[in-house]
Amino acid sequence: MFILGVVLAVLIGVSLGLLGGGGSILTVPILLYVFRLPPEQAIASSLLVVGATSAAALIPHARGGRVRWRTGLSFGAASMAGAYLGGRLSAHIPPSVLLLAFGAMMLLTAGAMLRGRREARPDAAETGSPLARIVAQGLAVGAVTGLVGAGGGFLVVPALVLLGRLPMTAAVGTSLLVIALNSAAGLAGHLARTELPYGVALPVAAAAVLGSFVGSRLAGRVAPDTLRRGFAWFVLAMAIFVLGQEVPRLFGVSVSLARHWPIFVAAHGALLLVAVAQTARRQRLAHAG
Numbered sequence: 001m002f003i004l005g006v007v008l009a010v011l012i013g014v015s016l017g018l019l020g021g022g023g024s025i026l027t028v029p030i031l032l033y034v035f036r037l038p039p040e041q042a043i044a045s046s047l048l049v050v051g052a053t054s055a056a057a058l059i060p061h062a063r064g065g066r067v068r069w070r071t072g073l074s075f076g077a078a079s080m081a082g083a084y085l086g087g088r089l090s091a092h093i094p095p096s097v098l099l100l101a102f103g104a105m106m107l108l109t110a111g112a113m114l115r116g117r118r119e120a121r122p123d124a125a126e127t128g129s130p131l132a133r134i135v136a137q138g139l140a141v142g143a144v145t146g147l148v149g150a151g152g153g154f155l156v157v158p159a160l161v162l163l164g165r166l167p168m169t170a171a172v173g174t175s176l177l178v179i180a181l182n183s184a185a186g187l188a189g190h191l192a193r194t195e196l197p198y199g200v201a202l203p204v205a206a207a208a209v210l211g212s213f214v215g216s217r218l219a220g221r222v223a224p225d226t227l228r229r230g231f232a233w234f235v236l237a238m239a240i241f242v243l244g245q246e247v248p249r250l251f252g253v254s255v256s257l258a259r260h261w262p263i264f265v266a267a268h269g270a271l272l273l274v275a276v277a278q279t280a281r282r283q284r285l286a287h288a289g
Contacts, residue, residue, distance in 0.1 A: 002200075005034040009204040010211035012049065015234075016176065017057040017215020027204070028102070029242065035200050039095035044190035045201040047087075047145075051183025052205045057212035058176040066173030068166060071134065075156070075174075076181035078138025079145065083182045086146020087189020098147060099246045105144060106239035109158055114232045141178075146186040156182075 012026045027049050031042035061067055090098060141155045156178045160171035 001034055001036075005030055005200075006203050006207045008034065009049070009207035010214075012204075013053050013057065013208035013211025013213070014215040014218075015211075016050070016053050016179070016208070017060075017212040018172075018218050026238070027208075029238070030204070031200070033245075035204075037197060037200065039099065040190075040194050041197055043090070043095075043098070044187065044194045045196055045204070047183045047187040047190065048196060048201050049205045049208055051180050051187065053208040053212045054176045054179040054183065056209045057216050058173070058180060060213065060216035061173030061176060064173070066169050067177060068170050068174045069177070071160070071166070072174040072177035074134050075138040075141075075160075076178040078135040079142030079156075079178060079182050080185035082139040082142025082144075083146040083186035084142075084189045086143040087186045088146070088192065089143075090147050090190070091193050093147070096246060096249060099242060100250075101147065103239050103243035103246065105155070106235050106242070109155060110232045110236035110239060114229065114236075138178075142182055142185065145182040146189050 008026075008030055012030070015026055027046040028042055031037045031045055032039065035042075037045065058067065137159050141159065144155060156175040157168075157171050160166045160174055161168055166174065
């Protein structure tokens with residue numbers, strides 16, 4: 001199971017590098033259901049994994065000009081405060097409640113991304129949202145980051161696309177900056193009360209970093225609309241998995257979906273491959289025409 005978990009961790013990096021999010025949605029269940037960590041350690045460890053992976057994936061995006069630094073730093077500064085406070089607050093909330101909140105937030109995010117909204121032009125100036133709205137959004141995303149161990153990408157990307165009016169490619173790159181900042185602050189809040197299992201967290205982080213370089217190289221080659229819809233369907237699938245595992249427990253019913261977790265991860269990998277294949281086909285047809 002340890003080897004399987006490390007192999008699956010590569011997809012964490014691919015997801016972050018390609019989609020600018022989704023890494024935490026993979027990381028938390030992998031640590032919970034494959035490595036069998038307690039929820040507190042899984043949430044804290046996911047922040048280390050996602051933070052390190054996001055920082056690594058940020059480099060090729062920055063070189064490709066897909067990072068809006070002013071927007072990212074403004075958003076990230078506010079979200080760091082929320083992430084630290086969320087990390088401290090999580091000590092007073094039952095783990096089952098945190099996981100249910102995690103699943104519910106994923107459902108809302110998937111719905112927003114599937115509905116979509118007109119994106120900003122690729123050459124739009126970095127004006128984005130007013131500062132007050134960016135700060136408010138950052139605090140809210142950061143609080144979720146600290147509470148449930150999510151780096152925030154599955155919230156940051158929609159916020160940057162739907163509210164910040166960034167094109168999807170810029171939102172992906174910029175979100176990695178925010179996720180790295182969020183994860184660092186959230187981890188600081190958790191370390192005050194949780195000891196990290198470094199024997200698990202570090203190998204998973206190393207595998208995820210390797211995957212992030214693959215995802216980052218693919219990011220500039222996949223159509224933005226394909227990225228947005230693929231991201232949304234993936235988040236929806238993960239929400240169903242987490243809620244299907246946790247909701248029955250509210251009624252004293254034990255449902256184990258953990259053995260099916262590799263199927264969900266394989267489906268995610270297939271989704272990424274389909275997205276790349278569709279874009280490559282469109283490019284060939286465009287050149288042929």
